[in-house]
Structures are given as structure tokens and as C-alpha cells.
Amino acid sequence: MSNPYLLLTPGPLSTTSTVKEAMLKDWCTWDHEYKAIVEQIRLQLLEVGCASKEHYTALFMQGSGTFGIEATIGSVIPSNGKLLILQNGAYGKRIEEIANVLKIPHLSLVFEANTQVDPQAVERKLVEDKAITHVAMVHCETTTGILNPLEAVMDVIKRNNRIAIIDAMSSFGGIPIEVEQLQIDFIISSANKCIQGVPGFSFILCKRDELIKCKGKARSLSLDLYDQWETMEKDAGKWRFTSPTHVVHAFAQALKELDEEGGVEARHARYRTNQQIVVEELTQAGFTAYLPRELQSPFITTFLYPTHIPFAFEHFYNFLKSAGFVIYPGKLTDANVFRIGNIGDVHAKDMERLSEQILRYVGVTKYEN
Ligand SMILES: *Cc1c(COP(=O)(O)O)cnc(C)c1O
Numbered sequence: 001m002s003n004p005y006l007l008l009t010p011g012p013l014s015t016t017s018t019v020k021e022a023m024l025k026d027w028c029t030w031d032h033e034y035k036a037i038v039e040q041i042r043l044q045l046l047e048v049g050c051a052s053k054e055h056y057t058a059l060f061m062q063g064s065g066t067f068g069i070e071a072t073i074g075s076v077i078p079s080n081g082k083l084l085i086l087q088n089g090a091y092g093k094r095i096e097e098i099a100n101v102l103k104i105p106h107l108s109l110v111f112e113a114n115t116q117v118d119p120q121a122v123e124r125k126l127v128e129d130k131a132i133t134h135v136a137m138v139h140c141e142t143t144t145g146i147l148n149p150l151e152a153v154m155d156v157i158k159r160n161n162r163i164a165i166i167d168a169m170s171s172f173g174g175i176p177i178e179v180e181q182l183q184i185d186f187i188i189s190s191a192n193k194c195i196q197g198v199p200g201f202s203f204i205l206c207k208r209d210e211l212i213k214c215k216g217k218a219r220s221l222s223l224d225l226y227d228q229w230e231t232m233e234k235d236a237g238k239w240r241f242t243s244p245t246h247v248v249h250a251f252a253q254a255l256k257e258l259d260e261e262g263g264v265e266a267r268h269a270r271y272r273t274n275q276q277i278v279v280e281e282l283t284q285a286g287f288t289a290y291l292p293r294e295l296q297s298p299f300i301t302t303f304l305y306p307t308h309i310p311f312a313f314e315h316f317y318n319f320l321k322s323a324g325f326v327i328y329p330g331k332l333t334d335a336n337v338f339r340i341g342n343i344g345d346v347h348a349k350d351m352e353r354l355s356e357q358i359l360r361y362v363g364v365t366k367y368e369n
Pocket of ligand 1: 010011064065066067091138140142167168169170191265
């Protein structure tokens, strides 16, 4: 069975048929065979993040990526803690919304959507406000596709002895992240992004010492990071409540395929190539990327609505959909933009085909120039 279109969205994304086939069996959540798979993927995730099992541990949370973020924010910040949220897009803003709902003391450092988080500004804030205990940042802000300077920000957070919570939803597995070397305390991603599984759970890599301190601190029963982990540890791979068994199987297959592809480095190279093709070809077709090249991540690119042709997003979207590609609307309040994701089971030839269709849309072919 083939799909009617390729998803050029940052999750859910196009998955391989083998990942989808892994969901064709029904599994018991507490059977040892199933739990062994859970244990195995927990270890594999530590490898993907270059973290030792001595100092780090991986756990899962049912639900989409936001559930993993909310579980982490709600479980790790003590009642006398204070969270600094670094924002340059909608996902950073979402962390602020979570802190608001959970009534967690917080403040935000907000940067323009087309500007990276500035590590020096973060340092000034940490020096100035000693009450801050935790810092949260989005690695790749999917709103625009901007990649924030993770290494430099982690350096500031650690030199100032704070706890780091990183939303690496759209980057983990698609770009090398040295979780242990950077001393990231909590890093969150989900099944349906760069690992190329299907939606259904998020996962969190946690520094063991910090996770242990979270016992009894959660502001929610089901979104309790420590409790979930404790059950997974004690009962070797058991989730507290019904686990998404089919999704877990698809995920195990996706991790196998990540390895077969050559690991994170190889996947990163493929995504980079995909993204470069999109930017080059669309630029040739008269489109302008919202961000300068050096700030673009290899996952998703934002383009301004073109002015050289009459343009209505709906029309463009429908044209591309009937040609076999689903793109992503924009999410900026101050600019009219659309986005093209290039993660998932998509390859250079798909990006070339997309570009041809876009050129066709614009009414010129590459060969005419
Ligand atoms: C996808 C994504 C999320 C989570 O979104 P869900 O819709 O809950 O899966 C969070 N942060 C970033 C940066 C994302 O790209």
C-alpha cells in the first residue's frame, strides 16, 4: 500500500513501509518479550544521545511530544524553584504556557523569531537572578527551523550551576547531540520526528542523579516522570498505564533502520542534503527563505510568500498535494510564510521532484534559464 502523498511536515512524517508493518501484531504490555523490547530501546536511545547508562537513563511518556515536555516541566522543578524559559518561537512559548498552567514560578527571555538565543544574554540573566534554578530551551525551534546554539547555551547553564531542560523534539536523532558531554539534565523528543517512528509517545533522557531528586514532586499523576521511571526500572520495561504497544514496535524498527542507515551522522547528512536542495531550488524559483542560511536547521525551512507571482497558500498547497507532497503552513504572526520539512523517509530524489513541481507551479522550468 502506498501513501497518497509524502509528508513534508516535521512530524508525523513519512515512515518506511517496514516501520508501518511492525505494527501488524498485537502485544501484551506486561509480557516479558514486549518488556524486553522496551528495555532495549531505552538503551538504544542512550546510545543515540551519546550518554552512558551509568549516568543517564531513558524513559517514555504516553502521548505526543508536548506530554513529555509537560511531564518534565511539571516533575523536575521543585515548589521553591524558578524556571528561565528561552524563547524564539511557538514551542518556547508553549513551555511558558505549561509553566503558567502548572503555576511554576518562571520568567522568559524572548528573542526575535529570526534570531538565535544569545548565550551571553542568558548568562547575564543567570548572574542577575539567583532564584533561577532551571533553564529550558528549544534546540531546533520548529516554528521557523532556526537551530539554537546548544553547546554555547549548555556551557553557560553549567558554568552557572543550573539544571537544563532541552526540547530537542525536532532534532534528536537527526543531528549529533552529545547529551552526556554537554551535561544536559533532561532532553525530550518524540517517536514521530527524526527517529522516524509513528506518533504515540515521547521519550526523555535524564541524568540519573537529577531524576532521582524528582520523587514526589510531580504536579500530575499520569505525567509523573519519576513514577513512570520507577515502574520501568523495577518492572524491567513496564509502563505504568497502557503503553502504545504498536507504536513501540514501530519505534524499535525505526531505531534499527537508523542504525542501518549509518546512525545519526548519516541521517544528519541526508537531511542536510534534502534541506539544501529545497533551499537552492526554491531560491532559483524566486522564493526567499525566511532565515539566513547559517541559522537554518537541516530539518525544516521557512519561506516567505513570494511576491513575483500571484500567491494564495491554499492554492499552492492543493497543487502540491495533488502532485504528491504535503507541506506545512507558517506559524509566524509578523510574516506570511510557509514551511517545507525534509525529515522522515524522504530523500534527495524526492526533494528534486518537489522542486520540479514548484517550478512548474511558478511557470518556469530550470531549463529555461
Ligand atoms: C513537534 C514539536 C513539539 C511537540 O509537539 P506535539 O504536537 O505535542 O508532538 C515540541 N517542540 C518542538 C520543537 C516540536 O518540533
